Amino acid sequence: EVQLVESGGGLVQPGGSLRLSCAASGFTFSSYSMNWVRQAPGKGLEWVSYISSSSSTIYYADSVKGRFTISRDNAKNSLNLQMNSLRAEDTAVYYCARVQENGGFDYWGQGTLVTVSS
Amino acid sequence: SYELTQPPSVSVSPGQTARITCSGDALPKQYAYWYQQKPGQAPVLVIYKDSERPSGIPERFSGSSSGTTVTLTISGVQADDEADYYCQLADSSGTSWVFGGGTKLTVL
Numbered sequence: 001e002v003q004l005v006e007s008g009g010g011l012v013q014p015g016g017s018l019r020l021s022c023a024a025s026g027f028t029f030s031s032y033s034m035n036w037v038r039q040a041p042g043k044g045l046e047w048v049s050y051i052s053s054s055s056s057t058i059y060y061a062d063s064v065k066g067r068f069t070i071s072r073d074n075a076k077n078s079l080n081l082q083m084n085s086l087r088a089e090d091t092a093v094y095y096c097a098r099v100q101e102n103g104g105f106d107y108w109g110q111g112t113l114v115t116v117s118s
Numbered sequence: 119s120y121e122l123t124q125p126p127s128v129s130v131s132p133g134q135t136a137r138i139t140c141s142g143d144a145l146p147k148q149y150a151y152w153y154q155q156k157p158g159q160a161p162v163l164v165i166y167k168d169s170e171r172p173s174g175i176p177e178r179f180s181g182s183s184s185g186t187t188v189t190l191t192i193s194g195v196q197a198d199d200e201a202d203y204y205c206q207l208a209d210s211s212g213t214s215w216v217f218g219g220g221t222k223l224t225v226l
Binding site: 035037044045046047050059061095097100102103104105106108109110111 | 149151153155160161162163166167170172202204206208213214215216217218219220
């Protein structure tokens with residue numbers, strides 16, 4: 001069974017940092033590209049970042065470029081998101097999501113809540 | 119970047135057909151994807167590549183495309199279909215993804 005489990009969320013002050021992780025199991029993690037998608041409270045979905053299976057290709061949404069860094073460790077079946085210079089508008093539930101060959105995001109974690117507030 | 123426009127809400131009675139639209143200039147060039155999200159849960163992919171249905175998704179879910187609009191159709195709506203629905207596509211260079219604003223489907 002495919003499972004994605006996010007961790008690392010919490011309360012952080014504006015300007016602070018946080019590192020999210022996503023533990024993958026039930027599939028060959030190293031064969032799949034992955035994404036981070038976030039959802040602010042009561043709002044819609046927003047794509048955040050993409051990383052290819054080998055980490056050779058990485059993309060970011062303009063809203064996080066220069067502040068967030070996506071990475072993965074295929075040996076540990078782990079996806080990460082280092083978030084620096086956090087702002088109030090980064091407050092959201094952060095989901096990791098697998099990219100299927102058809103281009104859709106076919107499996108999602110349960111999400112981890114990041115709250116940026118003083 | 120580009121935008122995808124969805125109606126904020128759609129309401130139907132049980133057994134009726136719900137149609138949720140998603141409009142955007144990039145749609146004729148890129149495949150669209152649809153996700154269902156119930157309160158407190160992660161999104162679930164219900165349609166990929168405009169009209170394909172993942173395994174495990176009921177046949178009453180279908181997708182279509184015409185020009186700059188894609189449509190998610192739910193036939194014989196059930197109470198369990200009440201959820202938020204989001205369209206999504208990648209940009210033409212495949213370097214970013216965009217979600218529509220979401221449509222809340224209410225089953226009366």
